[in-house]
Amino acid sequence: MRRMVEGVHERRQFCPLRLASLATSPTLRGRSRLAVRFQAASRMSTGALYLQQIINGLSLGAMYALLALGFTLVYGILELINFAHFNVFMVASFVGMAALELLGLSGQSQILTGAALVGALVFALVVTMLVSGVLGVVIERLALRPLRGVPGTAAMITTIGVSYILLNVILLTVGAGSWNFPNPMPRFSWNVGGAVLELRSVLIWLIALVLMVGLQLFVTRTRLGKAMRATAQDAEAARMMGVDVDRIIVTAFFLGSALAGAAALIFGLYYNYTSFIIGYTAGLRAFTAAVLGGIGSVTGAMVGGVLIGLVEALGGQIFEVRWTDVIIFSILVLVLVFVPNGLFGRPTATRS
Numbered sequence: 001m002r003r004m005v006e007g008v009h010e011r012r013q014f015c016p017l018r019l020a021s022l023a024t025s026p027t028l029r030g031r032s033r034l035a036v037r038f039q040a041a042s043r044m045s046t047g048a049l050y051l052q053q054i055i056n057g058l059s060l061g062a063m064y065a066l067l068a069l070g071f072t073l074v075y076g077i078l079e080l081i082n083f084a085h086f087n088v089f090m091v092a093s094f095v096g097m098a099a100l101e102l103l104g105l106s107g108q109s110q111i112l113t114g115a116a117l118v119g120a121l122v123f124a125l126v127v128t129m130l131v132s133g134v135l136g137v138v139i140e141r142l143a144l145r146p147l148r149g150v151p152g153t154a155a156m157i158t159t160i161g162v163s164y165i166l167l168n169v170i171l172l173t174v175g176a177g178s179w180n181f182p183n184p185m186p187r188f189s190w191n192v193g194g195a196v197l198e199l200r201s202v203l204i205w206l207i208a209l210v211l212m213v214g215l216q217l218f219v220t221r222t223r224l225g226k227a228m229r230a231t232a233q234d235a236e237a238a239r240m241m242g243v244d245v246d247r248i249i250v251t252a253f254f255l256g257s258a259l260a261g262a263a264a265l266i267f268g269l270y271y272n273y274t275s276f277i278i279g280y281t282a283g284l285r286a287f288t289a290a291v292l293g294g295i296g297s298v299t300g301a302m303v304g305g306v307l308i309g310l311v312e313a314l315g316g317q318i319f320e321v322r323w324t325d326v327i328i329f330s331i332l333v334l335v336l337v338f339v340p341n342g343l344f345g346r347p348t349a350t351r352s
Contacts, residue, residue, distance in 0.1 A: 045194055047193070047194065048193055048194025048195045049195075049317065050314070050317065051192065051193050051194065051195040052195040052196065053313040053314050053316075053317045054310065054313070054314070055192075055195055055196075055197055055201060056313040057306075057309045057310035057311075057312065057313030057314060058201070058205060058306065058309060058310070059201045059204050059205070059266075059270055059309070060270075060308075060309035060310075060312055060313060061305050061306035061307070061308065061309025061310060062204055062205055062207075062208035062209075062266060062305070062306070062309070063204075063208070063263045063266045063267055063270070063282070063286075063305075063309070064263075064282070064285055064286045064289045064304075064305035064306075064308050064309050065208060065212060065289065065301060065302045065303075065304070065305025065306055065309075066208055066211060066212070066259045066260070066262050066263035066266070066305070067085075067089055067259070067260055067263040067282060067283065067286035067289075067305070068286040068287070068289040068290040068293070068301040068302075068304055068305045069212070069215065069256065069259045069290075069298065069301045069302070069305075070082070070085045070088075070136075070255075070256030070257060070259050070260045070286075071085055071256070071286065071287055071290040071295060071301070072256075072290050072293075072295055072296055072297060072298060072300070072301040073228075073252045073253075073255055073256040073298075074252055074253060074256050075290075075295050075296050076228075076232040076252070076295075076296040076297075076298075077228065077231055077232055077235075077248060077249055077252045078148075078155075078249060078252075080144070080155055080156060080159070081156055081159070081287075082159050082253075082256070083156070083159040083160045083163050084139050084143075084159040084160075084162040084163045084166065085136075085159075085163075085256065085257070085260060085283060086163055086279040086280055086282075086283030086284070086287075087163045087164075087166035087167050087170075087279040087283075088132055088135055088136055088139070088166065088257050088260050088261075088279075089132075089260040089261075089263060089264050089267075089278070089279050089282060089283055089286075090166070090167070090170065090264070090274075090276060090277075090278050090279030091132065091135065091166055091169075091170060092128050092131065092132035092135075092257075092260055092261035092263075092264035092265070093181075093264035093265070093267055093268050093274040093278060094170060094174060094179075094274060095127065095128050095131045095132065095261065095264075096124050096125075096127075096128040096181075096261070096264055096265040096268050097179065097181050097182060097268060097274055099123060099124040099127040099128060100120065100124050100181075100182035100184070101182060103120050103123065103124075105120065105182040105184050106180070106182050107180050107182060107183075108180075108182075108183045108272060110182070110184055111184060111185070111186050111187075112184040112185075112186075113186055117184055117185065117186075120184050121184075121185075121203070121207075124265055125207065125262060125265055128261040128262065128264060128265050129258040129259075129261040129262055130258070130261075131261065132257045132258055132260055132261030132264070133254040133255070133257045133258035133261065134254070134257075135257055136253040136254055136256060136257025136258070136260075137250055137253050137254050137257070139159075139162055139253065139257075140249065140250060140253040141250070143158050143159075143161075143162050144158060144159070145246075145249075163279075166279075167276060167279070170276045171276045174276065175276075176275075176276060177275070178273045178274070178275040179273060179274050179275065180272065180273060181268035181269070181271070181272050181273050181274050183200070183268075183269055183272050185199055185200045185203065185269065186199060187199075200269055200270065201270075203269075204266050204269065204270060207262065207266065208262075208266065211259060211262055212302050215255070215259070215298065216298060216299070218255075219298055224248075224251060227243045227244075227248055228248050228251065228252065230243055231243060231245055231248045231249075232296065263282075263286075267282065285308055285312070285328065286305065286308075288304075288308060288328060288329065288332050289301065289304035289305040289307070289308040290304060290305075291304070291332060291336070291342060292304040292307065292308065292331070292332055292335055292342055292343060293305070293307075293342050293343050293344050293345070294341055294342030294343055294344040294345025295342060295345065296345060297342065297344040297345050299344050300342055300343055300344030300345060303343065303344065304342070304343065308328060311324075311327060311328055311331060312324050312327075312328060315327040315328070
């Protein structure tokens with residue numbers, strides 16, 4: 001059974017001073033997590049503190065990169081900003097929670113090791129990615145395909161409407177509270193230069209790396225991936241060469257939404273909670289990462305996600321957490337002013 005997290009009125013910013021496994025330690029329940037983090041931070045040297053934030057930033061960056069890839073895949077094919085992607089991510093977090101609870105896991109008290117841990121994580125990852133991928137295909141088929149030939153912003157506005165439908169479905173069925181996300185990973189960590197490297201961070205990096213490398217190989221090495229790149233360059237020319245453009249678009253929505261599902265599982269395992277509101281903040285930063293890297297560029301989305309994660313973590317350390325959004329979007333504006341296509345984007349070819 002799911003239990004709502006107690007004390008969730010404490011503000012959880014996405015810029016973590018997340019040191020060791022203090023946030024989930026049973027001996028610290030009832031104490032202020034924020035106070036505990038600052039106490040731990042005060043015992044670290046300056047170098048170790050910045051190294052800790054780099055570790056945190058890489059974990060955040062892995063999540064943002066996977067989520068940003070969904071924006072990039074759809075925009076690269078349709079030149080459409082899919083705002084429904086925000087809340088596909090949110091819905092997927094509840095799917096991941098349900099998948100873990102289906103295995104009898106709840107909260108952070110039930111710890112698995114070895115094959116049992118790998119099996120549980122693989123099961124949750126596969127279920128979450130499949131369900132979110134199918135959700136993306138349903139959105140494309142029912143809400144966007146009928147508008148494909150309609151000029152203007154109708155399709156983009158429709159994605160905003162779909163996003164609010166998903167938000168309110170979860171709000172009305174699950175509720176407005178925050179929910180304790182099952183986390184079966186052992187609280188194992190290493191001391192690296194005075195900073196704490198948790199097992200969960202290593203697993204998050206591994207999952208994200210495998211998925212991103214797999215996507216890159218799929219796009220560059222497979223026949224379907226080459227068809228996706230051809231469609232992104234010129235859909236009409238690709239259609240005349242025998243490419244099934246409808247199939248390519250469905251594939252882009254499935255892959256993008258499935259990666260959002262993987263990002264949602266990473267979010268739950270990292271923060272140990274989920275809520276109906278998480279899609280907006282994480283989604284907006286992932287969208288920023290996609291634009292920063294060059295929306296439409298797979299490599300750009302990966303690099304942009306990692307950069308945004310690092311900027312968020314280090315910016316919160318150097319300045320204050322409340323300034324992280326100012327820093328992130330200021331960097332975005334500067335990049336777009338001087339490099340309008342993003343770091344890895346290419347100028348759009350003029351089609352005759």
